[in-house]
Amino acid sequence: MASPFLNYISEKMRLKRYAKRTIQSYVYWIKAYINFNGQRHPLSCHDKEVEQFLSYLTNKLDVAPNTQGIALNALVFLYRGILLKPLTLELNFNKSKQHTKLPVVLTQAEVTALLTKIVSRYALPCQLMYGSGLRLMEVVRYQICFSSRGARRVTLTFKNKKSALKSADYYFYFSFYFSFYFYI
Numbered sequence: 001m002a003s004p005f006l007n008y009i010s011e012k013m014r015l016k017r018y019a020k021r022t023i024q025s026y027v028y029w030i031k032a033y034i035n036f037n038g039q040r041h042p043l044s045c046h047d048k049e050v051e052q053f054l055s056y057l058t059n060k061l062d063v064a065p066n067t068q069g070i071a072l073n074a075l076v077f078l079y080r081g082i083l084l085k086p087l088t089l090e091l092n093f094n095k096s097k098q099h100t101k102l103p104v105v106l107t108q109a110e111v112t113a114l115l116t117k118i119v120s121r122y123a124l125p126c127q128l129m130y131g132s133g134l135r136l137m138e139v140v141r142y143q144i145c146f147s148s149r150g151a152r153r154v155t156l157t158f159k160n161k162k163s164a165l166k167s168a169d170y171y172f173y174f175s176f177y178f179s180f181y182f183y184i
Helices: 004-015 020-036 047-059 065-082 108-116 120-132 136-140
Strands: 142-147 153-158 178-181
Touching: 004 020, 004 065, 020 047, 020 065, 047 065, 108 120, 120 136, 136 142
Parallel strands: none
Antiparallel strands: 142 153, 153 178
C-alpha cells in the first residue's frame, strides 16, 4: 500500500491532468528517491541528496540517459510542484552516457539463406521489409497488385479505408505507387 504522501502526489498529478503512465513513473522514482535517502521525507533533503541519487543511478545502476532524465523530471516536479521548494539550476551529478550499439549486419549469403527459408506466402512482404526498410505495419497496409509479370514489376497501392464514399462498396483509394523489381 502506498503512503499518504505518495497518494497525495498522484492525486495532485491527476488534478493537473498528467497521463496515467507519467503518474506511475513519477511516483516510482519519487519512492525510489525516498528509499535511497533512508526513508527521510523529501522536505529534509534537497540539492545534495538529489545529486547523490542521480549519480547513484548512473554509477551503480547504469541506467540509460532517458531513464535518468525521467527520474530528474520526477524530482523537479516533486520539489517545484508539491513541496514548493524548487531545486537550483546548478545540480552537479554524473550524467548517464549513451551506450553505442553496433548494428548486426548479415552477409549477403546469410540474407539469401534467410529469405529462401521463408514460406512463399510471406516472402514478398519480408523482401519488402528487408530491401526497402519498410516497417511491418507499413507492409501490412499495402495492397499488392501484380502487373506486367513479364517485366517482373510489382505495384504497391496504399488503401485508405477511412475516406469511404457514400456507397459502402466503394472506397476512395489514396494511392502511392512504387515500382519494385523483383525476380518473381
